[in-house]
Amino acid sequence: MKINILTLFPDMFTPLKTSMLGRGLEDGKWELNLVNFRKFTTDVHHHVDDSPYGGGAGMVLQVMPIKKALDSLPSKGKVIITAPQGATFNQKKAQEWSKEKELTFICGHYEGFDQRVYDLADEAVSIGDYVLTGGELPTMSMIDATVRLIPGILGNTVSPVEESFSHGLLEYPQYTRPEDFEGKKVPEILTSGNHQKIDRWRHKEALKATYLYRPDMLKNYNLNTEEKKMLEEIKSEEDK
Template identity: 60%
Template sequence: MDITVLSIFPKMFQALNESLIGKAQEKGLVNLDVVDFRDFTTDKQNHVDDAPYGGGAGMLLQAQPIYDAMDSVEKNKPGKKRVILLDPAGKTFNTKMARDFAKEDQLVFICGHYEGFDERVKDLVTDEVSIGDYILTGGELPTMNMIDATLRFVPGVLGNSFSAEDESFSHGLLEYPQYSRPADFRGKKVPEVLTSGNHEKIRVWRLKESLRKTLDRRPDLLENIELTDEEKKLIREIRSEN
């Protein structure tokens, strides 16, 4: 996968050279380039922002530097691209979106700053995306968030290919509780079923606990899931226990 980020703070993305994403780059599983679109401004003072027409607070990122930066990306990396604009008004990022992004050959992220973008920038993009109903100082941190979540679904990035499938939200539910050695730590014991060796009982316990956590903490998630008969039965059991 090839990822290009347009930002005026490229050094922030050095964090992605660490951990699993850094290793994925070393292995050639992902190529990550960060383009400083300030390099493409025609302003003598290297400004990439200006006051909005009609007045108002704050400054807007201008279309010209971003368009010229995208022209450069197209020239150096021809081919179909998914171009993602970080925008508080965009669709909320989730696991399904990360899976979809992971299927693409090329992703381009455009990071905003200041009060927003000249509206004409949006003609360049395929997706307008937000990470939640709150405002940050820029689009760099949300972009790193989305890159990290997306690359987990690129084959070979995770050491265990099943890890991404078992985690919270992968199937619409929160993840079940997990334990490691020792089996008894300061009187807090691992549930017996997990040490029983009975894989079917472990599977059912994990599913039930995943449903229990989702019911308790994020019941809204269940509204978008088509539950199996087994899951419906387990939910009835959980509710009868309360």
């Protein structure tokens, strides 16, 4: 996968070149192309923003340098822009994007974009109902969530499948050595060697975590017969 990022602050994306994503870059499993759209301005001071027509506070990013930066790319793939009116980014969206050959992100700054910039994008996405100083951090978050799903990035093809949100439930709790830490012990079932019981315990714990901490997720989750039984057990245990 190739990812293009149009930004005024390319140095902000250094974290994407570290850890597992960084190793993926080195191994050629994905490609990162940072484009500073300030370089596509035509005035001597390289302005990328201007005051809004009709008046108002702050400055607005101009459409021209962003359009020229996009046109400079040999290919773009899906063009994405962060915007409050966009659909909220989630794991399903990350899974969809991870199957794309190329993605291009446009990072905003200041008071926002000239409205005509939105016409250049295929998709507008939001990461939540709050305001940040620019689009770089949201873009990094979305890229991290997407790229880590590319086969070979994590080094364990099972890991992304079992994580929170991948199947509509939060992830089950996990433990490692020591078995007893300051009196807090690993659940006995995990050391029993009975993998069938371990699998059921994990599934029930995932359902329990979702029920307790993110009950809203269960509204769109179709419980099968066994899960309905588990949920009744959980409710009974919690009522004690």
